[in-house]
Amino acid sequence: MTATPLISVNPDELRFNFELEKQTFCDLKVLNNTQNYVAFKVKTTSPKKYFVRPNTGVVQPWDSCIIRVTLQAQREFPPDMQCKDKFLLQSTIVNPNTDVDDLPPDTFSKDSGNSIEELKLRVAYITPTSPDGSSEEDGLKNSAQKLGTSSALGQLKEERDVAARQTRMLQQELDMLKRQRNRRGGGDPGFSFTFAVFVGLLGLLLGFLLKLLFSSPSSE
Incomplete structure (x- = not known):
């Protein structure tokens, strides 16, 4: 049987309603599945594009916390609205009553001797839809057509x-x-x-x- 992971995350994919020149965010719920104190750390392949708060923390036994990942305002649409950015959520068991400020710098280093679990998260960009079901991009095209007409x-x-x-x-x-x-x-x-x-x-x-x-x- 596969051992229960230290933490589980919902959703398992970061989804951002992508709009030009606007910030948008995605909230992740991190749940501690054990009776231990579990520390976590969030890493990303594009640290300049995202704000992660908190990016490091400690979750008490059977408790949960919310991580907010904010996508900074972008000036252009990505090709085909595809995003290759990825996130990595590391977790490890720490001593009881450990606070985030008490974590050693090498807590998530493999050389520390700690058993570290890693969870990879993909990123998806979603184009917001209007009440009639059309996307923002379709709306821009329709507006241009209407202006021409x-x-x-x-x-x-x-x-x-x-x-x-x-x-x-x-x-x-x-x-x-x-x-x-x-x-x-x-x-x-x-x-x-x-x-x-x-x-x-x-x-x-x-x-x-x-x-x-x-x-x-x-x-x-």
Whole structure:
């Protein structure tokens, strides 16, 4: 049978909700599985990235403590959100009523003659999700897409408004020419030409409206 380890840790993996330019932390619960006083020490392959408090301590028999590991603010996402950092939790039995300040410097050294257990912990970065289940990275992409779509829609609407103003001006001129034609009681070459231009601009306006309709993103 495998002997019960001196201490157990929950969770068995450090998980950090990774956000750019923000600190985040993970709490580890360390449980003493014995009737002895057990000292522990936390080491990491990337000591400059993390704060560990406490990084050394003594747990009384059958008692537990919380270790808070804080990831410092990062300026960029790791490749594929994968983290290769690792933590090592060392533990050894010490004399009863030993305080952390009483631990000799070589307590966790193999040369000390102490029986030292080691527990390796991996690190995982998790992208926070919004209430709709999308990740922060997806949200940034969607925001960029929405900005691009809004810009295109704004341009189409501006073109539509220009065409509408030109059509109104032409309509006013056409009405004036109609009145002049009725007063003269005859045909007017200028009227025919203006009417043709009006029909062309009306078609242009219709084209803008159709383009705006088929370019609009779905609301789903």
